[in-house]
Amino acid sequence: MKNIQKTLLVAAAVLAASTSMASAAKLTLYCSAQEDWCQSMARGFEEATGIDVNMTRKSSGETFAQVKAESSNPKGDVWWGGTGDPHLQAAEEDLTEPYVTGMRGELNDWAISQATSAGDRTIGIYSGALGYGYNADLLKANNLPEPKCWKDLTKPEYKGHVQMANPNSSGTAYTTLATMVQLFGEDGGFDFMKALHKNINQYTKSGSAPIKAAGRGENTIGIVFMHDAVKQAVSGFPIKVVAPCEGTGYEIGSMSIIKGSRNLDEAKKFYDWALTAVAQTRALEVKAYQVPSNKGAETSPSAPDLSSIKLIDYDFKKYGSSAERKRLLKKWDDEVSTLPQ
Numbered sequence: 001m002k003n004i005q006k007t008l009l010v011a012a013a014v015l016a017a018s019t020s021m022a023s024a025a026k027l028t029l030y031c032s033a034q035e036d037w038c039q040s041m042a043r044g045f046e047e048a049t050g051i052d053v054n055m056t057r058k059s060s061g062e063t064f065a066q067v068k069a070e071s072s073n074p075k076g077d078v079w080w081g082g083t084g085d086p087h088l089q090a091a092e093e094d095l096t097e098p099y100v101t102g103m104r105g106e107l108n109d110w111a112i113s114q115a116t117s118a119g120d121r122t123i124g125i126y127s128g129a130l131g132y133g134y135n136a137d138l139l140k141a142n143n144l145p146e147p148k149c150w151k152d153l154t155k156p157e158y159k160g161h162v163q164m165a166n167p168n169s170s171g172t173a174y175t176t177l178a179t180m181v182q183l184f185g186e187d188g189g190f191d192f193m194k195a196l197h198k199n200i201n202q203y204t205k206s207g208s209a210p211i212k213a214a215g216r217g218e219n220t221i222g223i224v225f226m227h228d229a230v231k232q233a234v235s236g237f238p239i240k241v242v243a244p245c246e247g248t249g250y251e252i253g254s255m256s257i258i259k260g261s262r263n264l265d266e267a268k269k270f271y272d273w274a275l276t277a278v279a280q281t282r283a284l285e286v287k288a289y290q291v292p293s294n295k296g297a298e299t300s301p302s303a304p305d306l307s308s309i310k311l312i313d314y315d316f317k318k319y320g321s322s323a324e325r326k327r328l329l330k331k332w333d334d335e336v337s338t339l340p341q
Contacts, residue, residue: 003256004221006012006336007105011143013037013268014021018210018227020107021244023264024052024274024276025049025051025052026051026052026053026054026055026263026266027045027051027052027054027075027077027078027263027266027267027268027270028054028056028075028076028077028078028262028263029041029042029053029054029055029056029077029078029080030055030056030058030063030066030067030076030078030079030080030082030258031055031056031057031058031059031079031081031269032048032057032058032059032079032080032081032082032083032171033057033064033080033081033082033253033288034105034208034231034286034288035057035229037081037282037283037286038055038057038069038080039055040282040285040286041055041080041274041279042055044282045157045273045274045277045279047269047274048326049269049273050199050278051140051265051266051269051270053269053270055101056076057170059082059165059170059171059205059207060081060082060083060085060086060087060170060171060207061086061167061169061170061171061174062106062169063079063082063086063170063328064086064087064089064090066333067079067090067095067096067258068090068093068095069177070148071095071106071259071260071261072264072299073257074236074260074261076258076261077184077257077258077261077262077263077264077266077267078255078257078258078261078267078270078271079096079255079256079257079258080125080255080270080274081125081185081253081254081255081256082171082253082254083171083172083174083175083207083251083252083253084114084171084251084252084253084254084316085121085171085174085175085178085251085316085320086126086171086174086325087122087254087255087256087320088114088117088118088122088254088316088317088320088321089120089320089321089322089325090121090256091118091119091121091122091256092118092202092320092321092322094259095258095259096118096121096256096257096258096259097111097121097256097257097258097259097264097267098119098120098121099120099121099257099268099271099273099287099318101123101268101271101275102272103272103275103276103294104268105124105147105292106294106295106296106317107124107275107277107294107295108124108127108293108294108295110124110127110252110293111123111124111252111293112117112123112124112316114254114316116259117316117317117320121253121256122254122256122268123254123255123256123271123275123293123294124253124254124263124293125157125253125254125274125275125280125292126223126252126253126280126283126288126290126291126292126293127246127250127251127252127253127290127291127293127306128225128226128227128236128251128253128290128291128304129224129225129226129227129243129249129304129309129311130145130175130176130223130224130225130249130251131223131225131226131229131241131304131309132153132211132221132222132223132224132229132242132243132244132245132246133211133213133214133221133222133226133228133229133232133233133239133240133242133243134146134147134221134222134239134240134242134243135214135215135217135219135220135221135222135237136239136240137217137238138161138214138217138219139220139221142156142161142220143161144157144220145157146240147221147241147242147247148235148244148245149244149245150180150183150192150244150245150246150248150269151192151196151223151246152231153196153199153223154192154195154196154198156199157247158199158220159198159199159340160199160201160203160217160313161199162196162200162201162220162222162223163200163202163203163204163209163210163213163214163219163221163222163223164176164200164201164203164204164222164223164224164236165197165203165204165205165206165207165209165210165223166205167202167328167332168329169205169206169207169273170205170207171207171251172207172208172223172224172225172228172251173203173207173223174325174328174329175225175249175250175251176223176249177189177193178249178314178319178328179248179249179312179314180192180193181319182249182312182315182319183246183247183248183249183312188334190219190263190331190332190336193332193333193336194335194336194339195259196247197336197337197339197341198243198339198341200341201218201219203219203337206226207225207228208224208225208228209222210222210223210224211224211229211232211239212232214232214237214239215232215235215237215239216235216237225251225290225305226241226243226304226309227243227303229242229288229291230288230289230302230303230304231287231288234287234289234302235287240305243308243309243310246308246310247310247311247312248309248310248311248312249311249312249314250306250311250314252316253290255271255275257271265294275293276294277294277295277296280292280293280294281297281298283297284300285298287300288306289302289303291303291304291306305311307323
């Protein structure tokens with residue numbers, strides 16, 4: 001009898017423990033910013049709330065594809081970071097959940113504008129201008145002139161010295177493609193991409209990879225968001241940052257709650273927390289130099305000054321739409337990526 005009672009008590013204890021574990025608050029976070037920033041946000045939220053976070057880092061194009069593939073059985077709760085265009089496409093395709101946060105009063109207008117254009121299915125968390133950086137030592141070693149404009153990168157002397165990401169996997173590279181179409185017109189933009197293709201040594205999967213390779217001395221010029229180039233320069237690498245003379249596009253890095261989230265309450269808590277000044281100031285700990293959406297968040301003096309950069313009137317609604325994004329990517333696949341180098 002005593003053995004039976006003991007067995008029952010043990011079984012009850014195991015059941016209670018498993019029930020407690022099952023009901024423990026948790027969050028699955030898909031992150032499309034730099035790895036160390038993703039880790040900082042995940043750990044910071046855990047410390048602030050006690051909610052366990054399972055974080056996966058992928059580029060924004062890859063994350064969009066994953067969210068879409070999992071739509072019938074969602075596994076993620078929040079998608080944080082990465083360029084806004086795929087977030088807008090996810091909103092249009094009903095892959096994300098509308099949510100109006102109480103934090104809006106603390107945010108810059110461009111962050112709210114991003115939310116409004118998406119029916120409140122996403123929101124701006126940071127902004128950054130597109131440009132490129134170059135390794136000054138390699139440029140000198142190869143007797144190359146300093147590039148100052150986008151069209152400089154298409155000159156024959158830079159053949160094999162330029163690197164950018166693939167626009168199918170990278171939000172940075174898609175922003176580059178959409179920027180050229182808006183800067184030079186569609187025909188002129190694709191002429192530019194075709195001429196640039198001749199000088200590309202590699203199309204990477206991640207948007208920040210080209211400037212990291214330049215920092216390591218494996219590549220000369222990397223087309224990236226300027227804040228990624230600044231990070232390499234501040235870290236001590238011989239990287240010079242360029243705001244192209246013709247003007248340039250920019251991103252509104254965004255955040256979305258995935259439709260069908262299994263942990264919706266926790267997802268909303270993360271959403272609200274990630275928009276606070278305290279959470280956004282964590283960017284400084286990992287040398288992320290984007291402009292934060294919370295007006296009270298601290299920024300580094302090394303961050304690019306967007307007011308001093310010639311920015312185009314980037315049409316986020318059009319180029320973040322599903323149809324336009326698919327069309328431009330297919331045209332790039334058909335007319336640019338297949339060309340010889």
